[in-house]
Amino acid sequence: MSSDAPQDIASGIAANLPYLRRYARALTGSQQAGDRYAAATLEAILSDDSVLGGAETPKLGLFRAFHAVWSSAGGMVSEAPDDAVSRRAQRRLSALTENTREALLLHKIEGFPFEEIAAIMQVDAEEAAELVEIALREMEGALAGKVLVIEDEAIIAMDISSIIEEMGHTVTGNARTRAEAVRLARAERPDLILADIQLADNSSGIDAVKDILADVPDVPVVFVTAFPERLLTGERPEPAFLISKPYSEDQIWSAVSQAMFFSSTETLAA
Structure with missing residues (x-):
């Protein structure tokens, strides 16, 4: 192994750590718990880098090491979820x-x-x-609900809406700006929000979601962004469901289904 190999491994792990944290957050329902598992994974690698298992890529090795830690802990979350959405998510895990x-x-x-x-x-x-x-x-087919799409690019908004409607959900509207998103959410309460980050008037999809959640808390959110690393810094609360652009239909299907399934209440489809 060349003298550059340890540095290459470290660089590869650092580059893929935000995506491990995204995965851990979605898996545990808690940013704090997810980060605890991610930190334990890094500690395990520092103690013995054989946990990487001679993986072909740093990302594969990092996720393999995480699962060794996750499995050894029994896949359990030892602390309370972040919020009511996450509490419902954890209750549904047993199903x-x-x-x-x-x-x-x-x-x-x-x-x-x-x-x-x-x-x-x-x-x-x-x-x-x-x-x-x-x-x-x-x-x-477990649940169907109302989805608000916040996306300023018309073609992308139409594509996402089509995927969501084919899944059996109802799209309550497509908002291109922060103000429009808030207005649509107030007009018809969504069961889930799917939001881009950068909107048409240079407003933020993050701020739009914060405004909406101030009115209707505990609504699950799926973010779609070309720059996922900007939301995976650990410096503030992070979304459980974060899709990178360009996205696939499978990614939209999976994120929306999981958010709706794990974060819903019994009256969601009523």
Whole structure:
């Protein structure tokens, strides 16, 4: 191994750490708990870098090390979720078959193929694919709700709305600005918000969401952005569901389904 190898590994881990934190946040329902697992993963690597398992890429090794820590802890979250949305999310975890949500997040949100999921979770590729299919079946058609789309690019807004409607949800409106988003949310309370970060009038989708949540708290949010690292800094509360542009239909489907499934109440579809 060359003298540059440890530095290359460190650089690769640093580059992929925001995405591990995103995954851990979605998995645990708590930014604090997710960061605790991420920190434990880094400590494990520093103590013995063999936990990386000779992975082909730093990202694969980092996620494999995380799952070694996660599995050794029994996949349990020891602290209270961040908010009411996260509390509902954790209650619904018990309804899913063991290991299926991990596989679904790894595949649909983080983009790992089944062979790499198998390496991360220490199963074979066929089992990894089956875990994802089980999660999809268990979530499919479970709930339908009203979704507010906040997106300033008309073609993207139409595409996202089409995906959401094909899933059986209702789109309450497409907002291009912060003010329009707030107005639409007040006119018809959404069950979920899907928001871009940069809006048409240079206003912020983050600020629009904050305004809406001040009126109707505990509504789950999915952010779509070309710059996910800007929201994955650890310096402020972060979204549980964050999709990178360019997105795939599968990513929209997975994030919306999970947010709706795990964050909903019994009266959501009423």
